[in-house]
Amino acid sequence: MTLGHDFFAKGHFHSPETHEEMVVLFKRSVSNVVVEISSFCNRKCSYCPVSQVERSRENRLLPDQIFDRVVTDLASIDYERSVCLNLYNEPTSDRELLLKRVSVLRQEVPKCRIYFSTNGDYLNRDYLHELVDAGLSELYVTLHAPRGASYSDAYVVGRFSEFAARMGKQIKVDTVLPQQSVQGTMNLFGIKLHVFATNYDLYGSDRAGAIQNLSAKAPKRMAPCDRPFNDFTISYDGTVFPCCQMFADNDLHRQRYAIGNMADYSSMFEAYASRDMAGWRRTLLRFGPKASPCDTCSEANHEGSAEERRVRDVIYQNLIGQPPEDEVVRVEPGRVSGAPKRRLLPRFQIFRQ
């Protein structure tokens, strides 16, 4: 689903000057705050940038001051939308930290929806119960194949059975696409768990160019992207990125795509309203060629109807100026691929792996 005509404001493209304007812009726009509370992951999935670095030896934590800043800022606007507590980490690996983060958020930002994605490896019934008691709203469980192994239906059936047995509750399977994906849900302790396995060799994103075999399969992206409008993403070291495709342990991502560190901003509102973020949003508002890393990104890629294209052009004209004629607008060197169109999975494509 793309953003409606009335979502967009001048402040998205021209940084507001006053704190009050920044707060208003953030509050009307951001529906998903992504906070990587720690760095550790026990897996190294081939389609994930974690496979390119070492994240399984130590657990580096998002500094308390930055997490506190997030909580204070969200509390100050009585934030009612989503907060996600993972990015490229496995949040359940540090039970004490996760419970503390969920509990503080629930206490200080009582109306927000708290969720995260997990590989499920550390989860059991008691742990889930504690998380729900602490204030968790919803959970996404991705059952990954072992490192180096390809997606297989037989493996997925085994993982679904094992996970259901471990949680003591059946999974209601609602979608089975052979060699592609299995999706189901489980209701437990009053919240919904979305349980799924996906063949990311078919459906994975190239993670801002980091996973090159997925870039090679990607079509040339022409679609707009709404992530820098409605997401706000903070990595475990405080790096703020325009979207969740970017990875703090990738030097190129940090040097070229980061919009700074939360420690350097007085608030999330200021970071969201920054000139850099406005620049990303200008380049991603319309249909048209994109530069790296968006040119190979399959995240919510779509062709769009003639009406959608027209509406985006009108918004551009009204809030920014004359739309450029089909030119690549970011300065980074673009890569263009003429490879066949990749597939999009209807339901879970918006969630992180």
Ligand code: SF4
């Ligand atoms: S996809 Fe998830 S489980 Fe796999 S390596 Fe990346 S963060 Fe870890």
Ligand code: SF4
């Ligand atoms: S197109 Fe992809 S890489 Fe670019 S901002 Fe959107 S999600 Fe991020």
